[in-house]
Amino acid sequence: MCGIIGIVGTQPVADRLVDGLRRMEYRGYDSAGICTLHDGQLVRRRAQGKLANLVTEVAANPASGTSGIAHTRWATHGAPTQNNAHPHATGEVALVHNGIIENFRSLRQELEARGRVFESETDTEVVAHLVSEQVEAGKSPQDAVKAVLPQLRGAFALAIAFRQHPDLLIGARLGSPLVVGYGEGETFLGSDALALAPLTQKISYLEEGDWVVITRDGATIYDADNQLVEREITISGASAVAIEKGNYRHFMQKEIFEQPTVVAQTLSSYVRPLEQKVALPQIDFDISAINRVTIVACGTSYYAGMVAKYWFEQFARVPVDIDFASEFRYREPVLEKGGLALFISQSGETADTLAALRHCKAEGQTIAVVVNVPTSSMAREADLLLPTHAGPEIGVASTKAFTCQLAVLAALAAHFAARKGRIDAAEEAEIVRYLLEAPACLNGALQHDDEIAAMAHLIAPARDVLYLGRGPDFPLALEGALKLKEISYIHAEGYAAGEMKHGPIALIDEAVPVIVLAPSGPLFEKTVSNMQEVRARGGQIVLISDAQGLEEAGEGCMATIEMPKVHPLIAPLVYAVPVQLLAYHTACVKGTDVDQPRNLAKSVTVE
Numbered sequence: 001m002c003g004i005i006g007i008v009g010t011q012p013v014a015d016r017l018v019d020g021l022r023r024m025e026y027r028g029y030d031s032a033g034i035c036t037l038h039d040g041q042l043v044r045r046r047a048q049g050k051l052a053n054l055v056t057e058v059a060a061n062p063a064s065g066t067s068g069i070a071h072t073r074w075a076t077h078g079a080p081t082q083n084n085a086h087p088h089a090t091g092e093v094a095l096v097h098n099g100i101i102e103n104f105r106s107l108r109q110e111l112e113a114r115g116r117v118f119e120s121e122t123d124t125e126v127v128a129h130l131v132s133e134q135v136e137a138g139k140s141p142q143d144a145v146k147a148v149l150p151q152l153r154g155a156f157a158l159a160i161a162f163r164q165h166p167d168l169l170i171g172a173r174l175g176s177p178l179v180v181g182y183g184e185g186e187t188f189l190g191s192d193a194l195a196l197a198p199l200t201q202k203i204s205y206l207e208e209g210d211w212v213v214i215t216r217d218g219a220t221i222y223d224a225d226n227q228l229v230e231r232e233i234t235i236s237g238a239s240a241v242a243i244e245k246g247n248y249r250h251f252m253q254k255e256i257f258e259q260p261t262v263v264a265q266t267l268s269s270y271v272r273p274l275e276q277k278v279a280l281p282q283i284d285f286d287i288s289a290i291n292r293v294t295i296v297a298c299g300t301s302y303y304a305g306m307v308a309k310y311w312f313e314q315f316a317r318v319p320v321d322i323d324f325a326s327e328f329r330y331r332e333p334v335l336e337k338g339g340l341a342l343f344i345s346q347s348g349e350t351a352d353t354l355a356a357l358r359h360c361k362a363e364g365q366t367i368a369v370v371v372n373v374p375t376s377s378m379a380r381e382a383d384l385l386l387p388t389h390a391g392p393e394i395g396v397a398s399t400k401a402f403t404c405q406l407a408v409l410a411a412l413a414a415h416f417a418a419r420k421g422r423i424d425a426a427e428e429a430e431i432v433r434y435l436l437e438a439p440a441c442l443n444g445a446l447q448h449d450d451e452i453a454a455m456a457h458l459i460a461p462a463r464d465v466l467y468l469g470r471g472p473d474f475p476l477a478l479e480g481a482l483k484l485k486e487i488s489y490i491h492a493e494g495y496a497a498g499e500m501k502h503g504p505i506a507l508i509d510e511a512v513p514v515i516v517l518a519p520s521g522p523l524f525e526k527t528v529s530n531m532q533e534v535r536a537r538g539g540q541i542v543l544i545s546d547a548q549g550l551e552e553a554g555e556g557c558m559a560t561i562e563m564p565k566v567h568p569l570i571a572p573l574v575y576a577v578p579v580q581l582l583a584y585h586t587a588c589v590k591g592t593d594v595d596q597p598r599n600l601a602k603s604v605t606v607e
């Protein structure tokens, strides 16, 4: 959501703070700011909008100092203006915050009643005033923070600078991630290890309720009870190499084209080609005893979970519930003993999903996570970590993480089925063979990039677009609609093809393109019948199918996209490519900001 970095060092920090923000801009780009400590002053530079505006501001008004904090914002409370940009400062302290202070209204009223004057509409500013009050009353930075943290409800990662103490920063976390980085005569705070990658690889992950004082000599960490604690220093694998677009126009485009490689990379950890078996990391529980799977996720990761439900039930005959993480806890789900709760997340930090994970853990479920960031909070709190190997995904629209999630989930479903005796060795070998075909088939799908780019000109003028699919391709219809909405701002809906006639068919006219996902196979004819219902009402159809499907049903469509002929198991991976490319090229035609679409952030760490 928001990105935080802090440095207590010996060299000027302004440029390094800005560079750290560059590596976190995907977390939010509503505004950015830094505050350095220099000559007993808090030197603050802030700018509305993208980081480039802050770069211009800092170039025009340099900020000296060898310690400082910085922030890139995804707005929650208060419009994305310069006044609401972090750091928020009072006379004595400046601070940056990721998360939401849920009780900020009552705190603000109390502070205002005591005469404090606010300059922003944010929840964050109350923390600056609370800490400042304590400092003004003569407390040390440590005692000031100790007095304030128990007053805060909600989720936060904080980095706090003190005007009179340029040699220290204080960080705190509850519900939002924060790491400490250790350098040579320098110490850092960051939202994640990636932000600190060029500065250090030596990282400690703060735990829930921890707070930390960093100085040039290192870090002193306290837990929620203010007891001194040690947190292990690990070597982060995060690459210091700048994440570049290479020859691609956008990160999203690059990430779409990386899919054959990263899916192959991911599969190499989950299948043994020679033995023709699926292979999972060490599992410390008996998978054959699992009697129910509960899948919880958000957004694109949720759609990966929907596909997985088909696979788990079809192969392993295990009943599966699936929920949006934001709904899950609040419907008081029944979680029986012996259940596996499976969480899917690119970032591993999505607040709704993390909260659901903790709920399931408290309810005695075994916790498995499919995540792309192996050092994330979800990864660290799981009983079974199933990493995807997609590499950093920078484009806000998730693409390669999705297909890698599907690869892991297919292998997991097959493993369940084998352990439960639902499939024999020959059937397992067949699944492995199909999975290993996926990278080449993804490559085949990418060959249609040019024709999809041309077709995007037909979709770009539309006000509404419908996507239809059946079975495991229904979640793909939802995913296609999500991709189009988020980056081209065209209203789109995904529907189960057979559900169309129960209402949405009323929307059909010649101005509403209908994208039909229909690989030839057991569900093809039924989907085509639903497609004919659209055509009979003047609907304009884009049919995405293989040569055989297009031969049978392509006539009369506004456009067709040919996919390689694939086994139904890997169709959701392969058919992800045309829906991603169609959204991508439509956004390019419309000239929207593909990698940083309006109002969004890559990682949503508030509920």
Ligand code: M6R
Pocket (backbone or CB within 6 Å): 298, 299, 300, 301, 344, 345, 346, 347, 348, 349, 350, 353, 396, 397, 398, 399, 482, 483, 486, 602, 603, 604
């Ligand atoms: O990091 P996560 O996978 O937990 O994120 C979940 C959603 O926020 C994410 O998939 C979002 O919907 C993407 N912008 C979709 O492209």
